[in-house]
Amino acid sequence: MLRHPNLLCFIGGRFLASLGAQIQVVAVGWQMYDITGDPLDLGLIGLSQFIPFVTLIFPAGHAADNHNRARIVTTCYFTSSICALALLIMTLHGLLSAWPIFMVMMVLGASRAFSMPASQSLLPNLVPTDAFRRAVALNSSSQQIATIIGPAVGGVLYLAGPSVVYATVMTLALTAAALMFQVRGGSELVNPTREPLSLQNLLSGLKFVRSRPVVLGAISLDLFAVMLGGATALMPMFASDILHVGPTGLGLLRTAPGIGAAACGLLLALSPISRHVGSWMFGGVAMFGIATIVFGLSTNFYLSMTALVVLGASDMVSVYVRHLLVQLDTPDYIRGRVSAVSSVFIGASNELGDFESGVMAKWWGAVRAVIIGGVATLVVTGLWSRFFPVLWKMQEFPEQKK
Numbered sequence: 001m002l003r004h005p006n007l008l009c010f011i012g013g014r015f016l017a018s019l020g021a022q023i024q025v026v027a028v029g030w031q032m033y034d035i036t037g038d039p040l041d042l043g044l045i046g047l048s049q050f051i052p053f054v055t056l057i058f059p060a061g062h063a064a065d066n067h068n069r070a071r072i073v074t075t076c077y078f079t080s081s082i083c084a085l086a087l088l089i090m091t092l093h094g095l096l097s098a099w100p101i102f103m104v105m106m107v108l109g110a111s112r113a114f115s116m117p118a119s120q121s122l123l124p125n126l127v128p129t130d131a132f133r134r135a136v137a138l139n140s141s142s143q144q145i146a147t148i149i150g151p152a153v154g155g156v157l158y159l160a161g162p163s164v165v166y167a168t169v170m171t172l173a174l175t176a177a178a179l180m181f182q183v184r185g186g187s188e189l190v191n192p193t194r195e196p197l198s199l200q201n202l203l204s205g206l207k208f209v210r211s212r213p214v215v216l217g218a219i220s221l222d223l224f225a226v227m228l229g230g231a232t233a234l235m236p237m238f239a240s241d242i243l244h245v246g247p248t249g250l251g252l253l254r255t256a257p258g259i260g261a262a263a264c265g266l267l268l269a270l271s272p273i274s275r276h277v278g279s280w281m282f283g284g285v286a287m288f289g290i291a292t293i294v295f296g297l298s299t300n301f302y303l304s305m306t307a308l309v310v311l312g313a314s315d316m317v318s319v320y321v322r323h324l325l326v327q328l329d330t331p332d333y334i335r336g337r338v339s340a341v342s343s344v345f346i347g348a349s350n351e352l353g354d355f356e357s358g359v360m361a362k363w364w365g366a367v368r369a370v371i372i373g374g375v376a377t378l379v380v381t382g383l384w385s386r387f388f389p390v391l392w393k394m395q396e397f398p399e400q401k402k
Contacts, residue, residue, distance in 0.1 A: 006126045006183050007135055010070075013179035014119060015142040017077050020172035022150020024084065027158050027165035028101060031091070036098050048102045049109030056113040057340045061205055063114060064336025069122040070183040076115035077180055081173035083108050088166035116343040121335035124327050126183070133272035133397075136323055140316060141265030148258040205337030208330070214398075215329055215338070217388030218281065218322040221380070223345045225285045225318070228376040237366040243301045256305050260312030261319075268320055277321060278394035282381055284317030289377030296370030329398045 028045060063072060083104050090100050127135045157165045209216050239250035273280050291311035298304040322342075330338045360369035385392040 004127050004131065004135075007123075009179045009182045010119075010123065010126055011135075011139050011142050013073070013077065013176040013183075014139065015146050015176075016172045016179070017080065017115075017176035018143050018146035019150050019153070020080065020084070020169040020176070022146055023154035023157065023165060023172075024087075024169045026151050026154030027162045027169075028087070028105070030158055031095070031162045032098060032101060035095060044098075044102065045105055048105040049112065052106050052109040053113045054344065056110050057117070057344055058203065058205070058337070060114040061117040061337035061340025061343075064118040064121050064339065065334060069118045069125070069336070070180060072118040073115050073122065074177050074180040074183075076111045076118070077173050077177035079111040080108065081170045081177065083111075084166045084170035084173055088163055088170065091161075091163045091166060113343075117336045117339035120323075120327070120339040120342070121332075122183075124332070124335070132328070133274075133324060134269045136327075137265050137268035137272060137320060140320060140323070141262050141269060144258045144262035144265060144312075144316070148255050148262060151254070204334060205339075205341045208334055208338055209341050212329055213388055213390050214394065215326055217384060217391040218325045219342055219345045221281070221285060221384045221388075221391075222318055222322050224380045224384075225288060225377045226315070228373050228380060234361055234366045234370060237361065238295075238304070238370075242299060242367065243304060245301050249301060252305065253308060256308035257312030257315070260309035260314075261316040262312075263309075264313035264316040265320070268316070273317075273321065274396065276395060277325075277397055278392045281318055281321040281325075281394075282385055282392060284314045284321065286378060286381045287314035288318065289374045289381065292374030292377060293371055296367050296374060324397055 032045060086104050087101070095101070123135060123139060124132060154165060157168055209219065235250060235253050239245050239253055243249060243253075245252075288311055291307045291314060295304055295307040295311065298307060326338060326342055327335065360372060363369075364372070
C-alpha cells in the first residue's frame with residue numbers, strides 16, 4: 001500500500017475526518033443535554049442530520065459522477081471544519097439554545113450526503129484492480145479504529161470544556177481536507193459530457209441496482225440484517241439492568257463491535273477473500289445473527305463482550321464483500337449514483353434499526369427484542385439465499401468495470 005501515496009492520503013484523510021466526527025458527537029450530545037435537559041433533543045440531533053442527508057443523497061450521487069470526486073470530498077471536509085468553528089464560536093459566546101446546534105447539524109448532514117457517494121466511488125480510482133481488495137479492507141479498518149477511539153477521546157477532551165473539543169475537531173477536519181486535496185487519482189472528470197441534472201439521471205442508480213441481482217441482493221441483505229439484528233440501541237438497558245456494569249461497562253460494550261470489525265478488517269487486508277464469495281457473504285450475516293442471539297441470552301459481561309466482538313467481525317466480512325461487489329460490478333460512470341443508493345440503504349438500516357429495536361423492547365423487553373432480532377436475521381439470510389441464488393452461488397468477485 002505504501003506504493004500508492006494517493007491511497008494513503010485518502011485513507012488518512014477519511015480517518016481524521018471520521019475521528020473528528022466521533023469526537024464531536026460526544027461533545028454535542030453532552031452540551032445539548034446540559035443546555036436543555038430534554039432527552040428528546042438527543043434524538044433530534046440525529047434526525048436533524050438524517051433529513052438533509054436523505055433529501056440530498058441522490059443529487060450528491062449525480063455530482064460524484066459528473067465532477068471531481070476528490071474535490072467534492074475535500075469541500076465536504078472543509079465544510080465540517082467550518083461547522084466545528086461555528087460550534088466553537090457559539091460556545092465561547094455562551095450557547096443557551098438548542099436551535100443553533102440543530103442548524104449546524106443540518107449542514108453536517110448535507111455535507112455527509114455529498115461526501116459518502118463521492119468517497120465510496122473514488123476508492124476504485126486510486127489503486128489498480130489487484131490491490132483494490134486490500135485497499136477496501138484497510139480503509140474499513142481505519143474507519144472502525146476511528147469509531148473505537150473517537151468517543152473515548154471526545155469524553156476526555158470534554159473534561160477541558162466543549163470549546164477544546166470543537167477546536168480539536170476543526171483542526172482534524174482541516175487536516176483531513178488538506179490530505180484529500182493531495183489526492184490526484186481520478187482527478188479527471190468521471191463523465192466529461194456532464195449529464196444534465198434530471199429526475200431520470202438522478203434515479204438511474206436505482207434502476208441500475210434493480211438490474212443487477214448481485215448488487216441488489218448484497219445491499220438489501222445487509223439492510224435487513226442490520227435493521228432487524230441491531231442491538232446497539234439497547235446496550236444502555238443491558239449494561240444497567242441485565243449485566244449491571246454501569247457507564248464504564250457500557251463504554252466497553254460499545255467499543256467491542258468496533259474492535260472485532262477493525263481486527264477482521266486488518267486480517268482481510270493481509271489475506272483478502274478471493275474464493276467462495278457468496279458463502280462468505282451469507283456466512284458473515286448468519287454469524288452476525290448468531291452473535292446477536294448470544295448477546296441477548298447472556299447475563300455474563302465477558303460473554304457479552306465476546307459476542308459483540310464476533311458480531312463486529314462478522315459484520316465486517318459482509319460489509320467487505322458488499323462493498324467490493326458494488327464497486328466492482330458497477331461501471332465508473334454511474335458508480336457515484338449507485339454508491340448513493342447504497343448509502344441510503346446503510347443509513348436506513350442504522351436509523352430504522354434503532355427505531356425497530358426500541359419498539360420491540362417496548363413491547364417485549366430488551367432480551368426478547370434482541371433474540372427475536374437475531375432469529376429474524378437468520379431467517380432473512382435463508383430467504384435471501386433463495387431469492388438471490390446468483391449471489392449465494394457466487395465463487396469469485398467480478399472483474400472491475402470501467
